[in-house]
Amino acid sequence: MDIVLLAKAAIMGIVEGLTEFLPISSTGHLILAGSLLGFDDDKAKVFDIAIQTGAILAVIIVYWQKIHATLVALPRQHKAQRLVLNVLIGFLPAVVLGLLFGKLIKAHLFTAVVVASTFIIGGFIILWAEKRPPGAVRVEHVDDMTPWDALKVGLVQCFAMIPGTSRSGATIIGGMLLGLSRKAATDFSFFLAIPTLIGAGAYSLYKERALLSAADLPLFAVGLVFSFASAWLCVRWLLKYISSHSFVPFAWYRIAFGIVVLATAWSGAVVWAE
Template sequence: MDLILIIKAIILGLVEGLTEFAPVSSTGHMIIVDDMWLQSEKFLGKYGANTFKVVIQLGSILAVVVIFKDRFIDLLGMGRIKNKHSEQTGGRLKLTQVIVGLIPAGIFGVLLENYIDEYLFSTETVLIGLVIGAVFMIIADRFGPKNPKVQSVDQITYKQALTIGLIQCFSLWPGFSRSGSTISGGVLIGLSHRAAADFTFIMAVPIMAGASFLSLLKNWQYMTLDALPFFITGFLSAFIFSLVSMRFFLKLINKIKLVPFAIYRILLALIIYLVYL
């Protein structure tokens, strides 16, 4: 395996890991970095490169499972999460609430998959998503409740779960950001930034895992022995950097909120537009 290709796998895993769960759009960053610099399609072919991006997403998914392992054990009925919110209210996040949040984007994702793959995976469309998503994040911070009632995912209602799920549909546009849309939506309807982020990450596991495994099944022929070191390196890189970035993000989100990420998105879009387009 070419050492240069291994280095590219590490870089793409780094980009995925640092951006998957921050509200800046990992898909957008992957498209920009790969299209403008790494160009993995030249080495793996179009569908092999797409398969690689699915594999490194699985690395990020594994990082979520590790960080929220107790929560997932609780959701599956094999344990019990105890915190001040669940003890005070007697409630806790239910698996059915997560499913309700997943349904809208799941339906639209299946219906629009071919259109999205064909027409929306370009640097130009990503820049549009980055800017519009940034504006939405600024609106959320500006108009969301100053003292949100929902401080924990254990206090989320079915109505709130469905509303966040509907807002998540915006993230089907590359560059808009799954976490950016759902955290912003959650903040607007009365969740704290941390509660919205936790719910976002928990929802991400089944929807990302399902989409990833379906894509792998369709493109399994590209998982050749020659390409395997590239895939494994990218997977491990994404897993490690996701672990680090998620822990950092979850500690800070209630303090820094969304506007700094929105500013970054707008500046990134402006720089890419001026320099490369």
């Protein structure tokens, strides 16, 4: 396996892990990083989705105590049953809309200009959400969510099908606007990511299996390892950060980064792959 290609896989893994759970869009960053690295063919697109599994493994480890307790209590405890049901309900809209529109979105919206534009729009939405007068928080803890809460967050998650939107940003900020506390919205976003990203990765690998061979295993392994390591650090940091900080810095980052990408695209300073 080409060392340069493995190095690109490592970089992409780090980008995935650092951006998957922050409200700044991992897909958007992977599209832009892949364009800069020349790592943007059809196999690279499958790679981008598959390495999300490494990031999800990090979430499972960080939340293992909660996940294990929920699974153990599942046969007899209503609270555990409701949490699992809520995750499944929140997951369903992405499955349905992904199957209906996923191919169309990938064909027309996976471009640098679209990503940059949604970066900027999403940044202003975060600023608006954070500057709204604090409303009544209905749900303090993820265990207190109702199936209706879960469905609404699941529908909001579908906006992340547009690259550059951010799945975590949509679910966390959307959850907060729907009456969840910052902690409850973040926790549910992480739990919802487990079936969503594992399902997307498995489906992509199965659908594009003809593109892959045993020779690709080192490439995917490197991406998974670096995705896991960087996501583990990022998730632990984010859980501490949200206890005393808002998402405003991420909003300004999105806006500034989006403007830079648009400026370089329109000036020709960078030829972004389409």
